Amino acid sequence: MKEVPVCFVPRMTLEERKAINVAFNRGTNDMRNSDAPDTLKQALEQCNVFDIAEKLPDLKDCCPCMDMQTVSIAPFLKANQNRWIPYTRNLAQMLRKRGIQMPIIATRDYKIINGIGRLELAAERGDTNVSVVWITDEQAALAQAMLNFLSMDFDIHTRYADLLRYNSFRRVRRVRSTLGWGFIFAHHKKSAVKEYDVTEPKNAETWKRFYGTSVVDFGAGHLTETQILRSIGVRVSPFEPFRIGDKDEIDKAESLRVARAFLADVAAGVKYDSVFISSVLNSVPFREDREHIACLCAALCGPKTRLYAAASSRGHSNWKNVAGANQISERRLKECIFRLEYEGGITLGDFQAKPKVQKYHSQKEFYDLFSPFFERVQIEDVANNVTAICGNPFPVNLKKLKTAIVFEFDLPYPDGSRMGLVDEAIASYEKRLGIAL
Numbered sequence: 001m002k003e004v005p006v007c008f009v010p011r012m013t014l015e016e017r018k019a020i021n022v023a024f025n026r027g028t029n030d031m032r033n034s035d036a037p038d039t040l041k042q043a044l045e046q047c048n049v050f051d052i053a054e055k056l057p058d059l060k061d062c063c064p065c066m067d068m069q070t071v072s073i074a075p076f077l078k079a080n081q082n083r084w085i086p087y088t089r090n091l092a093q094m095l096r097k098r099g100i101q102m103p104i105i106a107t108r109d110y111k112i113i114n115g116i117g118r119l120e121l122a123a124e125r126g127d128t129n130v131s132v133v134w135i136t137d138e139q140a141a142l143a144q145a146m147l148n149f150l151s152m153d154f155d156i157h158t159r160y161a162d163l164l165r166y167n168s169f170r171r172v173r174r175v176r177s178t179l180g181w182g183f184i185f186a187h188h189k190k191s192a193v194k195e196y197d198v199t200e201p202k203n204a205e206t207w208k209r210f211y212g213t214s215v216v217d218f219g220a221g222h223l224t225e226t227q228i229l230r231s232i233g234v235r236v237s238p239f240e241p242f243r244i245g246d247k248d249e250i251d252k253a254e255s256l257r258v259a260r261a262f263l264a265d266v267a268a269g270v271k272y273d274s275v276f277i278s279s280v281l282n283s284v285p286f287r288e289d290r291e292h293i294a295c296l297c298a299a300l301c302g303p304k305t306r307l308y309a310a311a312s313s314r315g316h317s318n319w320k321n322v323a324g325a326n327q328i329s330e331r332r333l334k335e336c337i338f339r340l341e342y343e344g345g346i347t348l349g350d351f352q353a354k355p356k357v358q359k360y361h362s363q364k365e366f367y368d369l370f371s372p373f374f375e376r377v378q379i380e381d382v383a384n385n386v387t388a389i390c391g392n393p394f395p396v397n398l399k400k401l402k403t404a405i406v407f408e409f410d411l412p413y414p415d416g417s418r419m420g421l422v423d424e425a426i427a428s429y430e431k432r433l434g435i436a437l
Contacts, residue, residue, distance in 0.1 A: 212273020
């Protein structure tokens with residue numbers, strides 16, 4: 001071949017190319033967001049593709065995509081009514097914004113074999129024509145299997161592990177103006193969190209009486225809760241390894257400043273009434289990473305300290321949607337998240353730019369996470385959130401603590417560097433606990 005059809009795309013950074021690679025491998029298949037490698041593999045096996053292929057003669061001419069044609073969109077819309085898949089349409093839009101446009105694949109009766117999302121997007125945009133590659137009825141079954149059920153294995157957890165770790169930061173769009181659920185669930189039983197204003201004098205006194213006046217905010221995000229609690233006279237030690245600016249870009253210098261201030265409090269032996277891990281464990285991509293966080297926080301707890309953790313549960317609509325419920329809402333129609341297999345309750349979203357894992361927990365998983373570190377672990381599932389109240393910490397396991405410190409205080413950053421605070425963190429915990437690591 002001397003010529004092949006191509007799409008020219010704008011220059012992209014390595015991170016953008018990684019993200020668009022994931023989107024491309026999803027967006028070229030006509031699938032739903034509940035589809036994952038396991039369901040696709042099952043569908044592929046049920047198609048008996050070897051038998052189908054055996055019955056087809058080899059092509060004598062060139063690849064069918066070399067004969068792409070531009071034709072009227074109208075007969076395709078009529079022939080494919082009620083076949084729309086919003087998720088596939090969203091992925092087609094994501095790719096199109098990057099300059100990636102592919103033809104639809106159809107039989108001569110205008111039935112779409114691959115590209116139903118691309119057709120829907122073209123119709124929404126008001127396109128009168130569409131690019132098509134025609135195939136025969138005999139080729140349709142094999143094309144259906146190969147183009148829609150064959151997908152990359154998405155071993156993102158091994159190939160892109162560090163990317164998932166530093167993309168776990170709380171996005172700018174997720175800025176809060178009130179305390180999150182994880183800071184109030186133990187005493188405020190109503191689900192309408194936004195109605196609770198802790199800065200009101202009566203609420204402030206109640207909050208301090210329940211949670212104390214010296215706390216840790218582990219995974220402090222934008223430091224919104226830290227600032228709110230400080231405004232009512234609470235001493236807060238925040239830790240956030242991925243502080244961001246206005247455009248979802250990590251500010252490493254600010255991250256290190258916050259981390260060092262946290263370690264200074266640790267070394268000073270500040271006694272804490274409460275330790276909060278709020279809306280953090282959903283974004284931590286791997287179980288062992290979450291165990292390190294539980295270990296580090298448990299080591300900060302005294303006999304009377306309580307640890308409060310909250311994260312989205314398997315009852316959350318996002319998880320139900322990718323697990324096959326296919327709940328329909330305006331927001332759902334715009335989403336592009338999908339399920340990963342390497343651990344239960346894992347989804348990947350935001351992958352057009354900065355792929356981010358979300359972990360939806362079961363009550364047992366939450367219990368198993370904290371029970372190695374606390375004698376008392378109370379787990380509940382309220383308003384699609386699983387919560388933990390932990391007390392009576394076990395004696396510190398020095399080996400686990402050192403491993404957790406080495407991990408958490410040497411986290412990766414997008415520029416290829418690492419946090420580099422391991423020695424400082426070890427010294428801080430040693431001084432606090434009077435031990436040698």
